[in-house]
Structures are given as structure tokens and as C-alpha cells.
Amino acid sequence: MSIFTNRDGSRDGHHKPAGYSAFDLFRRGLLGTQWPRAWRSHDLKPSYDVVIVGGGVHGLATAYYLAANHGITDVAVLEKGYIGGGASGRNTAIIRSNYLTPEGTRFYDRSVKLYETLAADLNFNVMFSQRGHLTLAHSDSALRTSRWRAEVNKLQGVDSEVIGPEEIKKLVPYLDTSEHARYPILGALYHPPGGIIRHDAVVWGYARGADAHGAHIHQNTEVLGIEVANGRVRGVRTNRGDVAAPVVVNCTAGWSSLISEMAGVKLPITTFPLQAAVTEPVRPFLEAVIVSGTLHVYVSQTDRGELVFGASVDPFPSYSMRGSLEFTEGLAGHVLELMPSLAKLRVLRQWAGLCDMTPDFAPIMGITPVEGFYVDVGWGTYGFKAGPVSGETMAQLIATGKTPPLIAAFDLARFAEGRLVGEKGAASVGH
Numbered sequence: 001m002s003i004f005t006n007r008d009g010s011r012d013g014h015h016k017p018a019g020y021s022a023f024d025l026f027r028r029g030l031l032g033t034q035w036p037r038a039w040r041s042h043d044l045k046p047s048y049d050v051v052i053v054g055g056g057v058h059g060l061a062t063a064y065y066l067a068a069n070h071g072i073t074d075v076a077v078l079e080k081g082y083i084g085g086g087a088s089g090r091n092t093a094i095i096r097s098n099y100l101t102p103e104g105t106r107f108y109d110r111s112v113k114l115y116e117t118l119a120a121d122l123n124f125n126v127m128f129s130q131r132g133h134l135t136l137a138h139s140d141s142a143l144r145t146s147r148w149r150a151e152v153n154k155l156q157g158v159d160s161e162v163i164g165p166e167e168i169k170k171l172v173p174y175l176d177t178s179e180h181a182r183y184p185i186l187g188a189l190y191h192p193p194g195g196i197i198r199h200d201a202v203v204w205g206y207a208r209g210a211d212a213h214g215a216h217i218h219q220n221t222e223v224l225g226i227e228v229a230n231g232r233v234r235g236v237r238t239n240r241g242d243v244a245a246p247v248v249v250n251c252t253a254g255w256s257s258l259i260s261e262m263a264g265v266k267l268p269i270t271t272f273p274l275q276a277a278v279t280e281p282v283r284p285f286l287e288a289v290i291v292s293g294t295l296h297v298y299v300s301q302t303d304r305g306e307l308v309f310g311a312s313v314d315p316f317p318s319y320s321m322r323g324s325l326e327f328t329e330g331l332a333g334h335v336l337e338l339m340p341s342l343a344k345l346r347v348l349r350q351w352a353g354l355c356d357m358t359p360d361f362a363p364i365m366g367i368t369p370v371e372g373f374y375v376d377v378g379w380g381t382y383g384f385k386a387g388p389v390s391g392e393t394m395a396q397l398i399a400t401g402k403t404p405p406l407i408a409a410f411d412l413a414r415f416a417e418g419r420l421v422g423e424k425g426a427a428s429v430g431h
């Protein structure tokens, strides 16, 4: 039996992602063999209808929805490393929609809704755990912003409210909610639908789905140039050869301004590293996701028991993805101000991802002055949570030629026309 033959007998071009019975899992686990490939390798064709640059959650979701929602399957996803090896694998996997602007709230709410049905849609367990999200306020101004966000959220139908220290203590008993804390907690923005997800599973699920519909996923395929003639995109130059395409989509993070510049499109983006760390696993004690903008820290506990922490972006632009001791020391200090009982926990590893920051902290999505060249970039520290809705709306734009209302506010032209979407106040981290 070919490794591309599924249990339902479907093959290659009509590849259907496999679903496994418990017995199948047990048998394959024991034998350690006969796992069908989740996505296939292909020769790079000389042309595609659509070329997507970037094999993270945004690029793969765009490929998946192009096929699933619009029947566009002659699609190549080009990834210079391995899929999910960029920002999609370097985040803290927090999902939420409690944003500050109506545009942001509506947009991320659609993403939460898509995440809620993603495991069923992709037939792949993405381990979405909606355990509630708390943004702590330690000052009057933070409390005011929380109230503002709660009102904006409610008007958009998003479940979000401000709660006091007593309710916070019930939700998170290990938090120091006493008045004697160095930064006493005055209240919090509580967002019950928020939570965490298994980020690799989201990437793999979309890759399987896109592959099953016929998209070609090309790893180790680096885009070196973008061909433009008479104001129209013509294709891309890669380390594996040239590819002609009438549509090229920039779905990269970290290198988005460099890729766009290859097409002659300048983006108002500055790139900063964002570090995070994970501890050894301990028994489950932390249900909700905790964020403190004042202390520049956020923390959640994975299903494996590890605590995942993050803090602010590094204070200088860089393309470095190395962790630093300075970061871990600062992070530990801030975490212990919130939960002193974690003092003996050991950090297992740390990492950094790249954040493409725009002047208003909102993304840049849609058309560019180069016909056929689209961007889905500028995600700052919000990129992973936006994957599904970005894929869905970018696919709709490419298929119909019309900008979906959900992303109209995020167009590139807003910077020249002074229509900024100020989303900094919804950040989990200081910038």
C-alpha cells in the first residue's frame, strides 16, 4: 500500500487526511511504521495560479481556504525552512479577541470562532482549550483601558468584562491579590473565550488540509526575488528555480518588509525579537491565561504542565532569534511579583520569534500598488491568533478580487491617508 493511500482508499491528488481509530493509533504506535505522510513533497512546477510566500499558519491557512472555500487548488506554499519554523512555532499560543478597536475585536472574534471548529474542520486535534484570559490592571489608567476594552468587546458581541480582586482570586488562587503586593491588582479584564492552543498542531492541520486539496507545500524553498513587469507581478525567483504566477501573496513574519521590497513595495514595518520561555512541568494549578501589561509578563500552563511565559519585545530592532539571560532574569522577577510561590520552578528552555511592528500595531492586509501582489503582514505580537481569519479573508480577496469588510481597515493605503487603527492598547506586552 502506498504511503499516500489512506484508510478510505483515496490517493495522491485526491488525498484525504487520515482519521485514526484508537486501534489504529495503538497499532501504528507499537509498530512505529506505516504512518502516512501528512503532506507530500513535489517537484517545483514552473508555474502556479497562486504562490504563497511563507509556510506558517497564515500561508498554510490561505492555501487551505483558497481550495476549501473557492476551489483554487493550483497553489504553491514556499517556505524557506520547515513549515511552522518561524513565528508560528515561536509564540506563546494565546488565542483571544478582547481587542481595543471595533475593527480588531470583530476580526479576532472571527478567528476565535474558526479556532473553535478547527479540529472538526481539519479532522485534526488542535487542542484548543478555552480556559479564560485575564488582563490584570495594577493602576487606575490600566483599569480605565480595561473598561474601555470591555465596552468595545461587548458592543461587538465578545464576552469580556471587568472583574475585581475577589473574583480574580477565585479564578487564580495562586495569584498574589493582596494589598501588600508590590503592584497590587486592582481588577482585570476577564475574557472567558480566550485560551491556548497547540500551535504546531494548527500548522500541521492546515498543511494536511491544504495538501489534501492539492496545494503543493515546498519546504527549504527560499524566495530570492519577485518578478514585476508593467506594474504586475509575474512570479518569483527561488533557490530551486523560477516560478511564474499571476498572484503572489506575502504571508511572512520577520522578513515581510524584505520580501515586499523584492516587489518594490515599501512597508512601514520595524522588526523586533520577542522572547519567551517554558518551565519544567508541574501539576496543573493554573487554569486561566494571565497577562500583566504593567509588569510586562504573561503566563499560561500547558496541558503537559509546563508554564509558558513571555514578556516585552526586545528594546531594539533585530533579526536575531537568540534568547538572552537578561530577558530570563527580568521575566523571573516579574513573574514572582505575581506568583511568589513559583520561586523554585526551573526554566527548561527559551526562544525568540520576530515581530513585524507597524506604526499603529494593526496588521497590513490586502492589495498593494503592484497588481497581483498581496500582503498579509505586520502582525506584531498578534500573528498566531489571527491565522485562521487571515487565511479565510485573504483567500476570499484573491478569489473574488474584492476586499472583505473584515480586513478593509487594515489596508496599506491607511498610512498615507491617515486612517490608523490604534491597537497598541490591546497588547499583552509592553513595546
Ligand code: PYC
Residues within 6 Å of the ligand: 092, 094, 095, 096, 298, 310, 381, 382, 426, 427, 428, 429
Ligand atoms: O496578544 O495575546 C497576545 C500576545 C501574547 C504574547 C504575545 N502576544
